[in-house]
Amino acid sequence: MAAEAGASSFMLNVCGQIESVELPHYDYIFLIYQFVHGDDWERVLGLEEGVSQLSSKSADVRGLHAFAFPVEVTFKSTNPHGWPQLVVTALGTDIWGNQVVRGYSVCHLPMQPGRVTKRVPLFAPQSSSLMSKLQGLMQSEHPLYTDPKILGQGQGRQVTRVRSLGQMTLNFSTSMKNTRALGYQLLPGENFGAAAAM
């Protein structure tokens, strides 16, 4: 299909899944994902927030949480700046039966068409002192981000202390529309300019 002449925006379509999570310390886990993106981006299709099933660790040596949780989204944009990022929160239950955050992960959606598998680290914010940590354990108040979307930006992260404690495996299949028509070169070896400049 020929690119639309005079297009002013391009589209990004990502289909994939959160395959599995390795969080050896914790058993009952479920995931919530959200997208963070710049002002030039608009989500055209797909969920704003996805909630997965509750998973128990596998009984074998892997101790794996397998989710196979679909992520399908289409964005429209006029500018690659603010490229969407997927922020995932892993939640579990503590000994008192309350929901607590076990870890966060953040990664950009792919910027090249094609299929890719990614392994992304999971980390959890830490209490700033031993006292608040003990208090948190007793009162079921673990540190968490008031808005996980802060992980999509660089500012304000310098004051956070975290503990990385697991990995998440995801795969994405990505396609774009009109990026070439707008002059963007996403992959090496594309030399379409000679035709466009004439």
Add this chain to the structure above:
Amino acid sequence: MAEVHVIGQIVGASEFPENDLFCKWEAHFGPAWKRLQGEVSGQTQVDCPASGEMAYFAHPIDLHFATRGLQGWPKLHFEVFHYDWAGRSSLVGYGFAHVPSQPGLHKIDCVTWRPTGSFMDEVSSKFVGGGIQLKRPDLVYELHDRRNVHSTAGGKVHLELSVILRNFDKFGVEC
């Protein structure tokens, strides 16, 4: 105008003597380049890993430049610090990496080094903590004469950056 987008993450750092680390970063570029959007510097979270030897920062970088020339291609410079149990930070590595000029996804391992002091400096840094730092951090990424600096290897900073170019072909530039 030709445009360059650099979008990705400072993934983490590994192979340092201690694992509780954070990183300060800054982007530098020549006069032909103009930053249109994005932060040019920042500081990552402090990671104290539960296991393994890699500290993970997952710190986003999203820069948008316009340029009139190839000289002064942007580079990112890093300072890795160790955050100890008492909350003090000491420098454990300086490094820099050029933004790749080829479009696509790049996984970059950026080597770092730290300045080595005299024997007394090294001994006192073992007991008291802290370490020596450069008076002029631009020595790390500029084309200066470094002959008076004695350094020791640090670990590596891991980056995952995607580069998107726009209109380079219209100016006859091949990347």
